[in-house]
Amino acid sequence: MASVQTPLRPAGLDPQASGRIQAGVARVGLWLRDHQAAIRRVQWTIIVAYVALLVAPLLAPMPTRLSHIWSNAVLFAQFVFWGIWWPFVLVSMVLVGRSWCGLFCPEGALAEAASRHGLGRAIPHWIKWRGWPFVAFASTTIYGQMVSVYQYPKPVIVVLGGSTLAAMVVGFLYGHDKRVWCRYLCPVNGVFALLSKLAPLHYAVDNQAWHAWRHRPGKPPPFVNCAPLVPIRIMQGASACHMCGRCAGFKQAVALEIRSPSHEIVHVAGGEPKSWETFLIVFGLMGLAAGAFQWASSPLFVTVRQKFAEWLVEHGGIAMIELRLPWWILTNYPDQNDMMTPLDGTLMIGYVLGIACLTTAAVSAALALSTRALGPFQIARFHHLAQCLIPMAGCGLFLGLSMTTVTLLRSEGLPLGFVGDLRISLLGGATLWCLWLAWQVSACYSASTARRLASSAGIGAAVLSGAFNWWLLFWAW
Ligand code: SF4
Known part of the structure; x- marks a missing residue:
């Protein structure tokens, strides 16, 4: 099958060998299409495990200093959810696109099941608002910090369980046999859509073959149920596709x-500039997420908190220090000696937003210079160049999430001395990847080597502005 995309031809392979590899990969897609029942069984198995991981820790005692991952349900669920599940689902996006969403995700499977037996209403306009991927990610990130979702089982029920329940309700109300939640509202939809642009796998659509195809009389008309509502005929990338395989062939x-x-960043992303994606990359991932992982270790946060607390004591604002709010608003676990005062919560939100704003200012300035280096400033080019930052944005999020993995494994006594070097290597690799993307994207706008070098240097400055947050967290503090 000819392709409208530019498939990878592995270096050193002749066209025949490359064709054989593509044919083998295509067979995997067809295999997935033909084994949807088995995929559904896998999804229901994961759903059972997911519910068990949500509920069991609620019934278990909180861990003590003598507890282990394998002997305490709270620690076990913490390790599975935040130590393995989330960081490595992110990695899977870069390796195999959104296969997690289409083949394994319990929330997506439940949303689709609810939609299959639901009311089938038309999707309202407000659900299709393009800002949801950013707003959902940002609010979940901040709320997760407010209630210490990485540490305690009750907030996990609220954040993950609440999200799953909302997915099912939306599925029940809107669409038929579809994943309306996943397509528009899932808090990680935007992040997954960005990272899957880097995947070396995708479902390619051959427009010529599509139009040349003729329906054979007597055969039922072909039908494919694309649950995340991807317009398959005009699909050009892996961003929205859940890689379920149903449309293979x-x-x-x-x-x-x-x-x-x-391919997708260089040749597809420029044709459809999306300001919300730029906002998610720069403000959301490089800024807000970094601030959320950083604030608890920040000496600046401690100093400012101390100053404000003294000021409040002197000026009759003691309630901001003494008031205890319910655990579902602010962390409140006196037994664990872990409580957030309204002052802590307010300063935490201020810190995270402050870091996000500063990072956005620095990264946007560098992006603007990079854009200008290629000719008169164009906002579409600015958004296209912002896509070159996805490797760094994704790498930072992975490093932040994997802090829980490292902490839990260290407390089990595992020797993890290599982690610092690994972090440097990952950040270095992401930087080089961003620069390589910038170099290629710049070729779409200028043939001048000097302009392309200047533009790539601008991207380099943007990358370093983002990496600076992680340097502070892992090495400076
Ligand atoms: S386009 Fe839709 S049906 Fe095809 S693989 Fe992607 S999610 Fe599945």
Whole structure:
């Protein structure tokens, strides 16, 4: 099958060998299409495990200093959810696109099941608002910090369980046999959509074959149920696709295919500039997420908190220090000696937003210079260049999430002396990847080597502005 995309031809392989590899990959897509019942069984198994991981820790005692991951349900669930599940689902997006969403995600599977037996109403306009991926991610990130979602089981029920319940309610109300929640409202939809642009796998659509395909009389018309509502005929990237395989071979025009990991950013992203994606990359991932992982270790936060507390004591604002709010608003676990006062909560939100604003200012300035280096300033080019920062944005989020993995494994006595070097290598690799993308994207706008170098230097400055947050967290403090 000819492809409208530019598939990866592994270096050193002749076209025949490359064709054989593509054919083998396409067969994987067809295999997935033909084994949807088995995939559903896998999803229900994961759903059972997911519910058990949500509920069991609520019934278990909180861990003591003598508890282990394998002997305490709270620690075990903490390790599975935050130590393995989330960080490595992020990694999977870069490796195999959104296969997690289409093949394994319990929330997506439940949303689709609810929609199959639901009311099938039309999707209201407000659900389709393009800002949801950013707003949902930002509010979940901040709320997670307010209630210490990485530490305690009750907030996990609220954040993860609440999200799953909302997904099912939305599924029940809107669409038929669809994943309306996943397509528009899931808090990690935007992040997954960004990271999957880097995946070397995608479902490619051959437009010529699509139009040349003829329905054979006497055969039922072809039908594919794309649960996340992807317009398959015009699909050009892996961003919205859940890689479920259902459309593999559709009209003999769709096939799972290997591509260059740069392809979507360089050749697709520029044609559809999305300001909300830029906002999510720069403000959300490089700024807000970094601030959320950083604030508890920040000496600046401690100093400012101390100053404010003294000022409040002197000026009759003691309630901001003494008031205890319910655990579902602010962390409140006196037994664990872990409580957040309204002052802590307010300063935490201020700190996270402050870091996000400062990072956005620095990264945007560098992006603007990079854009200008390629000619007169154009906002579409600015958004296209912002896509080059996805490797750094994703790497930072992975490093932040994997802090829980490292902490839990260290407390089990595992020798993790290599972690510092690994973090440097990952940040270095992400930086080089961003620069490589910038170099290629710049070629879409200028043939001048000097302009392209200047533009790539601007991206380099943007990358360093983002990496600075992680340097502070892992090495400076
Ligand atoms: S386009 Fe839709 S049906 Fe096809 S693999 Fe992606 S999610 Fe599945």
